[in-house]
Amino acid sequence: MDQTKVGKFIAALRRERGLTQEALGQRLGVTNKTVSRWENGNYMPDIELLVPLGKELGVSVNELLAGERLDDAAFRKQADENLVEAVRESAFTVKERTEFFKKKWRKERFWFIVLYSALCGALSLYLWLNGWLALLAVLWLVAYCYLNNRMMAYVEGRVYGSPKPPLGS
Numbered sequence: 001m002d003q004t005k006v007g008k009f010i011a012a013l014r015r016e017r018g019l020t021q022e023a024l025g026q027r028l029g030v031t032n033k034t035v036s037r038w039e040n041g042n043y044m045p046d047i048e049l050l051v052p053l054g055k056e057l058g059v060s061v062n063e064l065l066a067g068e069r070l071d072d073a074a075f076r077k078q079a080d081e082n083l084v085e086a087v088r089e090s091a092f093t094v095k096e097r098t099e100f101f102k103k104k105w106r107k108e109r110f111w112f113i114v115l116y117s118a119l120c121g122a123l124s125l126y127l128w129l130n131g132w133l134a135l136l137a138v139l140w141l142v143a144y145c146y147l148n149n150r151m152m153a154y155v156e157g158r159v160y161g162s163p164k165p166p167l168g169s
Helices: 003-016 021-028 032-039 047-057 061-066 072-090 094-108 110-129 133-159
Strands: none
Touching: 003 032, 003 047, 003 061, 021 032, 021 047, 047 061, 061 072, 094 110, 094 133, 110 133
16 A cells, blocks of 8 residues: 555545545544645555545545555455455454553553552551461452453453443453
């Protein structure tokens, strides 16, 4: 995919429709600077904007990604090439996706984890001072299992495409 070619194509289609960058941006819910970046080949439109952008400009997503209008034969050939390239660029292993969502979950819940750990630490100190070491070990095991279970429910929902995120994630 040639970003510069796609950008020039978007600019030409926008002008054909008599739209300014600002007007096109407003219709798509983005700024005129974003449209300018697409047209200069600095960025590609987000995947969720390809269909609405194509509708606004009167072309298919396949033509947008090709950066040109296509006849039937070229359309089919380009569709295959676009699909292969999209899959190649977005191919992540399950392990890579799992690690990504684990990091994301930890980052999003950093303060919850800190507060939860502090609470468990305070309770641990109390149990240790009162000689309840067996209960102390159980407390940390339960705390670890609780946090790990919440994280993995979140991760599996994202990696395997759960329709609704699990409660509390």
